[in-house]
Amino acid sequence: MKKKSIALVLFLLTINLVFSQGIDFKNLKFEEALAQAKAENKLIFIDFHTEWCGPCKKLAKGPFKEPKNGEFYNKNFINLKLDAEKEGIAEAKRYKITSYPTLIFVNSDGNIVHKGIGVTNGYDMIGFGTEALNASSSKYSWAKLQEMFAEKQNDEAFLKLYIQKMEELGTDTSKGIDAWLKVQTEFKESDIQMMNFLLSKQEIYVGSKAEEIFNNNYEHYLTLATDRQKKSLNRFKNAVFLRSARYAQKSQDPELMKVVIERYKTGDYRSKSGDNLTTYTMDYYRFSKNYEAFKRLAEQYIDSLMNQKTIKKIKEEDSKYYQFYSKNKEFGKDSFTDIMLQNYKEGREANNTVKPIIETANHYFDFAQTRKEKRNLEKWVKYCYKLIPEKYSVDNLKADMLYKAGKTKKAIALKAIAIEKMPYTVKKKVNFEHELELMKANKKL
Structure with a gap:
């Protein structure tokens, strides 16, 4: 009886030690993690990082080490850390990971259930994980949203919901914005509501429907804007250009870089220091x-x-x-x-x-x-x-x-x-x- 009591105490101490050390990232291959997730009916939590990523280190040294986060994640998920430039290259390619850190939850079939980019999810890791658990049984999981998005390009209500959900997940909303703008009937393109919508979005790129609407209505928007909004309108075109150039370079997207080059040739845009037509063209050739x-x-x-x-x-x-x-x-x-x-x-x-x-x-x-x-x-x-x-x-x-x-x-x-x-x-x-x-x-x- 005494031996059983000692064993139980040791077991409890071991469990407590695991939790107190924060999130227990398993040394498993991805396929092994999928098998374990299926056997235990759990989601897999994956931290995609790189060695040079500063924000990744902040998560690793902070939120990932917190005992309360460890207790929640070790209980509910199979946890993996994958370096997107080393052992996680195949998985990063599979899930089209281009920003770090990217945190995803996948089910035992390998489908993404929930996703977040950057360190902000570290401010509330338990809330982020709870969203993933809820999403796994919801019709609005990340993977299901992507599937529905492909099928509902003419569904105005869904596309608006899609934008909202992508914003909540901290992922790129540009495709959703473009799709919604092509079919929305909520207000006219020349209305002040449209102007405010465009000014509120950070993921608008050159060559998009959003850029087209802005350019077609720019002079009219100036008559509707406050003095503060006029400053934002004056900066909008170049902000979209710079954002597009950065995104094209980051994602190594040749088609977007091609549009960046076309815009730059008009002479109406200012590039960041060091960038010019030649450097953009070299990027285009590389991509x-x-x-x-x-x-x-x-x-x-x-x-x-x-x-x-x-x-x-x-x-x-x-x-x-x-x-x-x-x-x-x-x-x-x-x-x-x-x-x-x-x-x-x-x-x-x-x-x-x-x-x-x-x-x-x-x-x-x-x-x-x-x-x-x-x-x-x-x-x-x-x-x-x-x-x-x-x-x-x-x-x-x-x-x-x-x-x-x-x-x-x-x-x-x-x-x-x-x-x-x-x-x-x-x-x-x-x-x-x-x-x-x-x-x-x-x-x-």
């Missing part, structure tokens, strides 16, 4: 898998950057900039201004030249095959070193080139130096650290 066209344009683009000014002229200008800004008492007071001052010391114009060269060269490196293309990379790296000796981003590219050439020891040493010099503002520093580990293990990058 379309037209790598030869990308490489030829990349060569022209980088050569044009190198020929804009002589190295001597750039250094002269940068010396003047540094002398001026180094006297500013606001610099050097904290880590952020330290980085800014370091950039000015390296050279403002030099950095503005090196950055786009290295960004483009990194993509070029992925597809470089011929001796001439490899010599191009060497030439560009050598030029960047002349502008800014020992620049970490140039070191990093050079390390990758050495590794590809079979010079592993030199590559590892230079990669480590590059990582050591990277400021904390480099968002994907952990990705480069992962590449270093791959080099040390003699694995493919």
Whole structure:
């Protein structure tokens, strides 16, 4: 009897320990998790993350560690963490995961029941999980909504509900907005209600029905708007353009990037710093898998950057900039201004030249095959070193080139130096650290 009591106490302590440690993410393959979910009649909770994703780390160190969340999720779900760039590549592709963190709940058939993107669901993990449990028995689960959406393109009431549900799930509403606008009879396109609807939505892209309605009624909307709304109307077109460019780059969507390029050619849009017609066109070629066209344009683009000014002229200008800004008492007071001052010391114009060269060269490196293309990379790296000796981003590219050439020891040493010099503002520093580990293990990058 005493032995049974001790065993029971140990069992209860073990259960309590599991719960107190937060969410217990199982070391299971996806197919194994599906089988377990079917056997236990549970949903699978999946955290899609990457090593370089800052918000993913916030969830992992915060909400996922909370005992109350652990108790709820360990009781109700089979929990998995999948790195979308490693062991979870196939599943990320299957569920079209492009943003991180993405949190999904799937049933034992592998169908999505509930979905959320970003860290906001971490503020109420139990509420988020409860929504998933409710959705699993509701006709409005994520998967069922997608199925109904495909069949109800002319159902105005459903499409409005679809937009609402997608907003609640924190997922993209753009397709729902477009479908609803094509069939809605709630108000006229020229009405103030339509203007307010368009201004309230953040997922409107170029080439959409929403953009068409806005452009057709812009002048009329100005007569209806308050002074504050007029400012929003004036910013709307360019905001939609910038949002579309970012989304096309993030999702690597060639068709959307094609429309972005068409809009940019009109000359009415301002791009974010570093983007222009050439960079958008290079993106389009890459996303379309037209790598030869990308490489030829990349060569022209980088050569044009190198020929804009002589190295001597750039250094002269940068010396003047540094002398001026180094006297500013606001610099050097904290880590952020330290980085800014370091950039000015390296050279403002030099950095503005090196950055786009290295960004483009990194993509070029992925597809470089011929001796001439490899010599191009060497030439560009050598030029960047002349502008800014020992620049970490140039070191990093050079390390990758050495590794590809079979010079592993030199590559590892230079990669480590590059990582050591990277400021904390480099968002994907952990990705480069992962590449270093791959080099040390003699694995493919």
